Amino acid sequence: MSLSPAGPAIETLGLHKRYGQVQALHGIDLSVRRGEMFALLGPNGAGKTTLFSILSTLLKPSAGTAQVLGFDVVRQRAEIRQRMGIVFQEPALEQKLSVRDNLRLMGLFYGLSFRAARERSEILLDKLGLKDVAKRETQKLSGGQKRRLELGRSMVAQPEILFLDEATLGLDVDARRNFWAEVRDFVHAGGTVFMTTHYMEEAEVADRIALIDGGQIIALDTPKQLQSLVGGGVILLATEDDVRAAAWLREQGYTPEASERGLLLVNNDPATVLPALLGAMPVKTLRAEVHEPSLEDVFLKLTGRGLDTRFGQPPQDLHGDPQ
Amino acid sequence: MKGMLAVIVLDLKRLWADRIRLISSLIQPLLYLFVLGSGLGASSVLGGRGYLHYIFPGVIGLSLLFSSVFAAMLIVFDRQIGFLKAVLVAPVSRTAIAFGKVLSGALQASIPALILLLLMPVLGLHISLLRLLALLGTMALAAITFSALGVATAARFRSTIVFPIISNAVLLPMFFLSGALFPLANAPHWLRLLAHLDPVAYAVDLMRGAMLGKTFFPPLLSLAVLVGFIIVLTWLATRVFASGEDT
CATH class of the missing domain: 3.30.70 (Alpha-Beta Plaits)
Structure with a gap:
């Protein structure tokens, strides 16, 4: 795999997305640096899953451009997919297969040879602390182990960028802590992370946070700088x-x-x-x-509304299969 | 090519992990073969051989048809649980995924059909090596056709509840119209007309020809029809996978 072109990890210009009569994104301009841990925070229906889906090549924008690692998300999807890992909100594992087989098979999907997939999966099992359960059926794992396996699946082809969509939803504190420790290791090794989350404390570990509401970025800065907006x-x-x-x-x-x-x-x-x-x-x-002031307070000050889910429901049935 | 192989390996691993699916897929053909075959066979003789021998290629067709379409149902299931997304965001072309799904469905369906073939000596059905090879070839062609049908259909469905209902509503008539259980030559005109539109009829006829040496359709016509179905259905499946969610 050749190296991706230099420049920002993610760059969007005037990104719009429309679902019929619903305008989900209104001209998003965004730049994420390489090696950055970037969080997208907003209430349900704000447009964060739509933006996430476009950047991770799952959806086409209605207008505007978006580049990931220097590649266009519409015209150069294959190049991006070769270099990205993704953890979905919902499980994307074959529950009846063993932990080891899930990793090996995903390696094959990413173009590794049988031998390379086998070697890479052993490295990941070791790194993610899943060696002891490698032979276990995936459906018999705990929630935290499953999430770590999802992370392993996303890292099987040694990606340059990780997309995490509400990746720790429903996990207990310990499992979340372990998960984020692995993600931080990835960032320390030079990887870029683009994530969406509902958890304030998780967003606060990001280098920068974009607050999104009504399909627009309403603030973008470091957690400290955002909190200082409240005064x-x-x-x-x-x-x-x-x-x-x-x-x-x-x-x-x-x-x-x-x-x-x-x-x-x-x-x-x-x-x-x-x-x-x-x-x-x-x-x-x-x-x-x-x-x-917390990020919730920042959002409150900027919009007059809270961040929690009372303020909106996600658009229904907008996210089917990837394109 | 690697992507297609990945799809096939994944599906075969899953079949092995879910062996009960393989065992249960044998129940229906065995019922047809031993209950219907023996029951009706006791009072009828077709084509100069016992009824049980006559319907054997039809039962192989039944097994291939249902097993391959139900293998395709995994696509709907994967979509529902979210696993399909993980496959579709991998750097594998949609054409490779569609081809892989068609071939893996055919392979999965061939396993119970091959197990049924092992019953031939028990049933007193002895054929030459040449006929056996011809039968295996026609079985492969039938399996790919039925799998392409399943994949092209399943790729459009999002509900694991609706798909089996619809597919059963289509598969059973296709099976009954195919002449698997009776000779089309003696069937009413309207039934023979409908059989001409049914790919299962051509597949069963070819298999019967390979086994018993007698066909209703000209073999070349059957081959052409099945290959045509494979091309069109695989193209349709590829189109659905390639169109993604932004349609």
Whole structure:
């Protein structure tokens, strides 16, 4: 396999995607550096899976251009596929085959000889700590082991770039930690990672994060720089009547956001504002906290909405087979 | 070529891992052969031989038809569980995937059919080596035709519930119209007319010709029809795979 051309790992210009009447992406301009761990964060229906699918050659854009490792995602799909690994949100393993066979067979699909596929799968089994379960049927693995095997499958052809779509969804903390340790090893070895995630703490380990909403990138920076957009901090108020408290806060010119724990207020000077609020609130306050801004708060400040799934459902049936 | 080989190796490994599928695929042909064959055979003689001997090529055809189409059902299943995506994003051409699927389906279907062939001495069916080789050749052609039919159809389906219903609704009439269980020469005109449109009829007729030396259709016509079906159906399957989701 020849080396990919120099330049950014990913570059898009005016990328649009339309599904019938639904405009999923509105002119995305994006550049991801080589060796970077890049996260795409946004609520369901924001367009992140569509963007992910276009970049990983699964979908064609309606307009605009996108290059991955210097290759066009429409005209040079084979070149990109030869150099990329992908972990889907849903399992993409043959459950009745052994762990070892899953890796070996995927090696054949990536053009390795039987011998090379066998050797590569042994290296990956060792590296991913799956040697002991190599003969086990895949369906008998734990969730964490399956995800590690998915990662192994994606790395079988020694890719230059990894695409991870909500790759650790449903995993416990330990399994997630192990998974990301492997991904970090890949990045340290010079690989590029482009991922989508719902987990704030996972996005925060990325070198840069793009926040996407309504098919547009609304912010793109390092986690620290994004958090500094909020300034000040975030006030959490739990009251006896959050609905009434929220109405009163709006009257005072604030934009409270309901969360599971109470009302969230992004403010530049929470230390000054909080005592005054507590004194004037028309309902009893049960708990009040001030915390450092999170990416959720950044999103809240930029859009007036939270990042969680209450705000939208993914478009149905938009992602069938790869093209 | 490597991609096609990868598809075939994958599917054969899966068949080996799921041997119960292989065993269960023998049940239906054995029922036809021993229950129907023995039951009707007790009161009828066709083509100068026992009915059981007469329907043997038809039962081989039945086995090849159902096994190859059900092997193709794996495509629908893989699509539903997401495994197909992993295959389709690999750097393998869609043509190689379609060809690989057709050939692997034919290979998978050939295994139970070959097991049935082993019953020939038990049934008192003895044929020359030349006839056996001809039979194996026609079986291969039939298996590829039926597999191409299965792949071309399965590539369009997304539901593992709907596909078997539809395929059964099509396969059974194809089988019954093929003359697998009765001689087409004595069948009513309308049935013979329909049999001319049925690839299973040509395949069974060729196999019967190879075994018993008597055909309803001219053998060259049957060969041409089956090759034609293979070309058209494989082309259709390739088109579906190549079109991807952006259609």
